[in-house]
Amino acid sequence: MTPASILCILLIFLVPLASAGLTLINIGLGRSRSAAHAALASLCVMAVAAIAYSQCGSAWQGVPGGAGHSLTMAGKEWNWIAAEPLFLSGRLSDGSPASLAILLQMLSAGLAALIPLSSGADRWRLSAICASAALLAGFTYPLFAHWVWGGGWLAQLGASYGLGRGFVDAGGASCIQAVGGLTGLSVALILGPRRGKYMAHGIPAAIPGHDAVVVVFGCFLALLGWLGLNSAGAILFAGAEAGRTVLIAANTTLSAAAGVLATVAITGIRFGRPDASLCANGWVAGLVASSAACAFVTPAAAVAIGLIAGVLVTFTVAYIEWPLAIDDPGGAISVHAAGGLWGVLAVGIFARIPNNAPGQWLAQLVGIATLVGFVLPMTYSLNWLLNRFHHQRVAPEGERQGMDLYELGAGAYPEFVTHNEEFTQQ
């Protein structure tokens, strides 16, 4: 193996920390009575996603230059799905860049499937979560990732139609974050709001998270994970040299820093003091927005990207809650969908790609249109169909008891339970 491959493997080993970070953030932003459920659901999602992706998703995603199915439109080839063997047969044994890409994708599919958990918190059944994760990791994610990272039609927009270098997303702002965030939007629309979230006349009630410390610790873990994700993604999918890892890591950190500082400032001005959960969302939004352009921007541009992501997340969280009346307990739609779409657009605005033809921003716009106009309807339809066959929302009794007691039979924090007999004996 080359030194670049060894570096790549080490970076890929950091990626599960992004999943751990998101898991802690989801747990902390949810209610204490659903904490164990959120933790177990995250573990199950990672397991289901790894199996679904490896058994069939990887066959549809493929690698650049691999076998695929193409349509011919206006005299040009549009490669829309890969045709690799199922079950990863013989594709991981050589340590080649293609095998490293598959390993990174398997972990990335799990990360993407974790994102909707935040939108469905406190009301999404465990079995439905697993089924939805299988759909995402086994079909939605591989299909879009093939278009971007597997040599599909979005990646070929440059060669086929002269649009810059084609759609560029080094670290997965579109494939992982926006796909996960838009699936979160679909899930939130299908499940409806938590009981008691909206009062008479639709006024939203505040349901704060139960552990800000866990949320902030999750943010630190997420940074480590994103350093690996952005660096490995840029080397494997955007052709960045191994030496650019330093710039990528600096840009990722700066973007997150600008995101959280923007959120601290705005919430401080709007509410009189900073809001910890929104600031954590600002940090993650900065990470999300940094992903697409991390290898091709200057540190100053990375700060600008993070600042705008922080501002965006502050206002979209409030706007989605009211007046749009979509209950998104962890802010996944704002952080991952809006932040991811902004990150994709930022490539067209800030990126300086060597020897690039004009029209890069138009390629990025086509990617955004594909996410909103194709991925969102598809993921909504798949989850709607799933809901018809296997009801996704927990029974009213489950919401009243809390997901821990209703689905798992025990809470995350048993010492919090008040035992009546202890009081009656005194």
Place this chain on the structure above:
Amino acid sequence: MKILSLLLLVAGWTIVLAAIALLRTTPERSIFAIAGIGVEALGLALAIRAHRLRRGESE
């Protein structure tokens, strides 16, 4: 209304694809691509409206 909103989203995407495939110059492609995204925005707005109407009925 929900189905209509999904159809509008897909229609907007189709306009963007058609602009890239059939038009030649960057200004023409840009105008049609932005128009396609506008149609998608309409579809999103309609989807949100359908969601709010359904929620109002269930209250």
